[in-house]
Amino acid sequence: MSLLEARGLVRHFGGLRAIDGVDFDLAPGEIHALIGPNGAGKSTLVGLLSGRIPAQEGTIRFDGRDITRLPAHARVRCGIAYAFQITSVFPRLTTFDNVALAVQRAGARNLAAATGAALARVGLEAEADRMAGALSYGHQRLLEIAMGLALEPRLLILDEPTQGLAAGEIEGFKTLVRGLVPRVTVLLIEHNMEVVMDLAERITVLNNGRVLAQGTPAGIRADRAVQAAYLGG
Numbered sequence: 001m002s003l004l005e006a007r008g009l010v011r012h013f014g015g016l017r018a019i020d021g022v023d024f025d026l027a028p029g030e031i032h033a034l035i036g037p038n039g040a041g042k043s044t045l046v047g048l049l050s051g052r053i054p055a056q057e058g059t060i061r062f063d064g065r066d067i068t069r070l071p072a073h074a075r076v077r078c079g080i081a082y083a084f085q086i087t088s089v090f091p092r093l094t095t096f097d098n099v100a101l102a103v104q105r106a107g108a109r110n111l112a113a114a115t116g117a118a119l120a121r122v123g124l125e126a127e128a129d130r131m132a133g134a135l136s137y138g139h140q141r142l143l144e145i146a147m148g149l150a151l152e153p154r155l156l157i158l159d160e161p162t163q164g165l166a167a168g169e170i171e172g173f174k175t176l177v178r179g180l181v182p183r184v185t186v187l188l189i190e191h192n193m194e195v196v197m198d199l200a201e202r203i204t205v206l207n208n209g210r211v212l213a214q215g216t217p218a219g220i221r222a223d224r225a226v227q228a229a230y231l232g233g
């Protein structure tokens with residue numbers, strides 16, 4: 001059974017068909033990448049799944065439950081965590097306190113232990129007492145992931161997680177994500193094709209608000225329509 005099952009999703013902005021009839025499934029424990037040209041609808045689709053953007057048509061089921069009408073905070077409680085863009089990190093709080101806020105939101109009983117565990121999972125224990133704003137860009141991205149993991153999600157959605165990371169940090173990120181599955185299912189929007197092909201088990205390609213193709217990295221690489229629309233031949 002799918003962990004997440006979306007059917008017939010539609011989201012138009014005025015006359016613009018940002019998401020135009022999308023079916024989308026996530027298998028439990030998989031690493032799934034969402035790719036496509038700029039403006040294809042990736043962020044909008046993730047907004048629909050996480051509840052930041054209401055769907056105009058279609059249904060979303062998560063773990064067998066219809067979550068289509070649930071607001072974002074209720075979906076977090078169902079186990080869907082969206083690692084927010086960097087703006088969600090509070091720069092004047094310590095690394096530890098940023099994660100502790102997320103842990104508290106998840107209602108964990110032992111705040112310190114749960115916060116320490118989330119920091120350890122991304123390898124940021126040594127930075128616990130530093131102001132988040134003083135961390136390197138790469139470490140701030142890891143902090144966002146720790147904040148997402150602190151919510152103990154079943155599904156972690158990462159929006160362009162390797163953007164701005166150094167090559168060494170990208171290797172660390174891949175190791176981190178591989179260590180999350182199968183306990184956590186991971187959906188990532190990613191523009192770095194090397195990361196996508198190396199990390200994802202399945203890939204969905206969006207184009208003009210529709211699913212252009214779906215498959216394994218090898219299948220997607222060989223797909224003529226994908227090459228024409230996105231991979232550049």
Ligand SMILES: Nc1ncnc2c1ncn2[C@@H]1O[C@H](COP(=O)(O)OP(=O)(O)OP(=O)(O)O)[C@@H](O)[C@H]1O
Pocket residue numbers: 013016017018036037038039040041042043044045
């Ligand atoms: N709130 C909004 N109001 C109006 N148009 C929007 C809104 N959000 C997105 N769009 C439009 O919907 C289309 C899809 O945008 P979306 O951000 O989902 O694409 P994307 O695939 O994530 O692109 P990118 O890779 O550039 O981030 C674009 O044409 C965008 O301009």
